[in-house]
Amino acid sequence: MNSHVGTIGNASPLVADADPMIDPFGRAVTYLRVSVTDRCDFRCTYCMAENMTFLPKKDLLTLEELNRLCSAFIAKGVRKIRLTGGEPLVRKNIMFLVRELGKRIGSGLEELTLTTNGSQLARHAEELYDCGVRRINVSLDTLDPDKFRKITRWGDFAKVMDGIDAAQKAGLKIKLNAVALKDFNAAEIPDMLRFAHGRGMDLTVIETMPMGEIDEDRTDQYLPLSELRADLERQFTLTDIAYKTGGPARYVEIAETGGRLGFITPMTHNFCESCNRVRLTCTGTLYMCLGQNDAADLRSALRATQDDSLVYAAIDEAITRKPKGHDFIIDRTHNRPAVARHMSVTGG
Numbered sequence: 001m002n003s004h005v006g007t008i009g010n011a012s013p014l015v016a017d018a019d020p021m022i023d024p025f026g027r028a029v030t031y032l033r034v035s036v037t038d039r040c041d042f043r044c045t046y047c048m049a050e051n052m053t054f055l056p057k058k059d060l061l062t063l064e065e066l067n068r069l070c071s072a073f074i075a076k077g078v079r080k081i082r083l084t085g086g087e088p089l090v091r092k093n094i095m096f097l098v099r100e101l102g103k104r105i106g107s108g109l110e111e112l113t114l115t116t117n118g119s120q121l122a123r124h125a126e127e128l129y130d131c132g133v134r135r136i137n138v139s140l141d142t143l144d145p146d147k148f149r150k151i152t153r154w155g156d157f158a159k160v161m162d163g164i165d166a167a168q169k170a171g172l173k174i175k176l177n178a179v180a181l182k183d184f185n186a187a188e189i190p191d192m193l194r195f196a197h198g199r200g201m202d203l204t205v206i207e208t209m210p211m212g213e214i215d216e217d218r219t220d221q222y223l224p225l226s227e228l229r230a231d232l233e234r235q236f237t238l239t240d241i242a243y244k245t246g247g248p249a250r251y252v253e254i255a256e257t258g259g260r261l262g263f264i265t266p267m268t269h270n271f272c273e274s275c276n277r278v279r280l281t282c283t284g285t286l287y288m289c290l291g292q293n294d295a296a297d298l299r300s301a302l303r304a305t306q307d308d309s310l311v312y313a314a315i316d317e318a319i320t321r322k323p324k325g326h327d328f329i330i331d332r333t334h335n336r337p338a339v340a341r342h343m344s345v346t347g348g
């Protein structure tokens with residue numbers, strides 16, 4: 001049981017024992033994704049509207065506060081932290097948090113990683129490695145610079161390529177993430193596979209999820225990955241493998257390239273039964289499921305006292321509300337997203 005002991009006067013906080021997080025379905029929560037900002041220097045058409053209203057900066061937790069919350073999660077059994085966003089590398093002074101969390105690797109934390117659009121990677125790659133980061137995900141939906149500009153609206157393909165080069169040179173292992181979009185990149189996936197595997201990177205394809213209002217019709221873009229897989233099987237030999245990275249992807253090996261391809265299929269195949277994740281936003285809101293609206297406020301507990309016992313209690317209460325799974329449905333009649341918030345609030 002928890003013994004949530006408070007501070008007495010000005011005495012140093014008494015230690016509360018932090019129980020591991022086990023949800024009502026017996027799943028242990030060991031993976032925390034942290035959206036360090038909702039802002040981004042791209043406006044990917046499937047992720048954001050062009051004119052987005054972002055959170056006022058005053059509502060954000062400081063990086064020190066985020067670090068404290070992450071430490072509380074590590075005390076409660078989190079072994080892997082992924083920084084995401086928005087674009088994590090556009091948050092001012094983000095390397096402070098990376099460095100602080102990096103110090104926890106080997107003492108509680110097993111892995112610190114991040115998901116990035118790659119735009120700022122060239123200038124941060126070496127420092128990321130120096131802080132203990134060893135693997136990162138870079139989102140890349142096309143190899144064509146014009147199409148890249150179209151899908152990201154504001155992105156510069158050459159900069160992302162420079163970022164990938166710099167990251168590999170620094171020793172970071174990269175996995176590329178591509179959202180599969182029917183008329184946009186479905187035909188390009190074979191080339192992207194060859195490119196990724198030719199450079200020693202895994203590739204993961206993701207089904208587009210109905211999150212947040214965007215300027216386009218999502219049903220036009222949606223491509224079930226079962227279709228993509230059937231298509232790839234006409235050109236490549238795919239073998240299912242047990243490889244896991246702690247996330248929801250299911251992997252195959254491609255005989256012709258010798259590399260791995262991951263499928264993330266929130267829409268066609270529900271992967272929730274083995275969910276080990278929760279998501280923290282930059283305002284200290286905890287989402288227990290990417291595909292549900294229910295959330296818990298950790299900021300009040302964090303700011304109430306320097307003693308982490310209130311934070312532990314708030315986390316414990318939140319975990320009792322972790323749902324069995326999501327129920328993303330594209331509302332085809334009204335073309336409304338299943339979840340009102342954008343992916344950039346909670347990260348991928």
Ligand code: SAM
Nearest residue numbers: 047085086087115116117139177208209343348
């Ligand atoms: N800005 C960083 C990036 O793009 O890698 C991190 C945040 S971004 C929200 C994380 C991942 O979510 C990206 O790989 C992106 O392609 C994916 N994503 C964004 N909106 C999505 C949606 N509606 N459905 C599926 N994936 C989405």
Ligand code: SF4
Nearest residue numbers: 040042044047086117
């Ligand atoms: Fe930005 Fe990533 Fe969303 Fe693209 S997917 S707009 S890069 S947060």
